[in-house]
Amino acid sequence: MTGRLDPEDWEAFRRLAHRMADDLTEHLKTIAAKPPAVPLEPADYAAFEEPLPWTGVGWEGAYDQFRRHVLANHTLNLHPRFWGWVVGTGHAGALLSEMAVGALNAAASGGDVASVWVEQQVVDWLKHLLEYPGSASGLLVSGASMANLLALAVARNTRAPDDVRRGGIPALSAPLVVYASEERHSSVDKSVELLGLGRDNLRLVAVDAAYRIDLVALRRAIAEDRRAGRIPLAVVGSAGTVNTAAFDDLTALADVAAAEGLWLHVDGAFGALLAASAVYRDRVAGLDRADSVAFDLHKWLHMPYGVGCLLVRDAAAHRQAFALHPDYLDETALGPFSGPVRFDDYGIELSRPFRALSVWMAFWALGARPFIDAIEENMRQAELLAKLIDGEPRLERMAPVQGNIVCFRYVGDLADEDLLTTVNQRLILALGLTGTAVLSDTRLGGKLALRASITNHRTRREDLELLVRETARWGDELAKGLGSAPEGAEKA
């Protein structure tokens, strides 16, 4: 029995499935022996510009395309020396669970069906993991950007003095103001824009020397807005900033929010997971007092992209912000539509992928412990990397290390800031192109910094030692190339 889109020859299909499982298993097994980045070839670009095929080449042919133009290039975040941006490395088991996701093709929105119960259970597990109140509501979403947007939508709809769902922003008597530090993630800005609050009403609060929100400046900004007749709405705390993995003082933010009647949202895309660590939990003390928390499972928990989670302390407020029931989505309908929860009541997606399955299977397979162990290992590795950098006179550390991100740069004998920028920009390329490591960069105090974000359970001590060695060596090489090591490397 087949539709037109299913295979005619199921046995050939089965053989291909086995072959793919073999090839992909091999790819993962041997990943460390490959370079962390493989540039695309002209043939790849040509393939990506092919027009829509009206007649297919069959699954064998499609797999061949994939192998040549996608798989051959993809080591990147699977690799032990990939430390760019904040990117999860995945884990091998996702190969199995994502196969199941594809085969089931569940549209996990509501109903008394396994996919809904599985997501509900995963959300409960996550609340437990983060020690967040069990009565909170939760939703799996595409990532922390979406979770931040939804959280601020709940804040707006709950705390605005008028019914924003009905009257919209124009019905408000005064602008609503959101507070976050200068180091907040850009998705906070986008959320404020999308919610119609206007970016001028996102108050960017200064940070201290460790890149944490300055609480005095925050209180002053709130007072100024009140005096000017604006309505302070919410404060967004960062549990792990993208630049330096700084942790805002969430307990203090919770106190400010309580005193001022503001919604406290925590963007804990990666850092919120430290709540599950007995060793590092202090970094996010106060997280359980937040009105809402956004965090990713596809970054530091290494679940397959894209899955993040939103938790909202007041479940009724969460539901009230989104629930809408047209006749064709009648709540009282029986049968498969009478499950424990309707996830579309808690967000804006109706048809939703079965994101929960891979998380659920991974926790069943490995337990939560090894995921938290890997996080703790990365924390220790960041401390080690900082120590290695501090012990290498040609390198300079650029920020305090409070989490899993280390910012540094090559200095050597160079003093000129423009030259330093050029050398360090080229360093990132050199490290990538020579198969040494993938880093990204940022600016700290106006200076270019190399940034190693260790959200990688495959990283070993030797990988970090290699990074420090090769950064110093390539830095010397590039500085020489610019004819700008006047004193000569010998003297240094």
Ligand SMILES: *Cc1c(COP(=O)(O)O)cnc(C)c1O
């Ligand atoms: C990555 C990140 C986000 C956005 O998360 P996505 O999963 O990429 O949507 C938000 N905040 C912080 C601090 C992040 O690191």
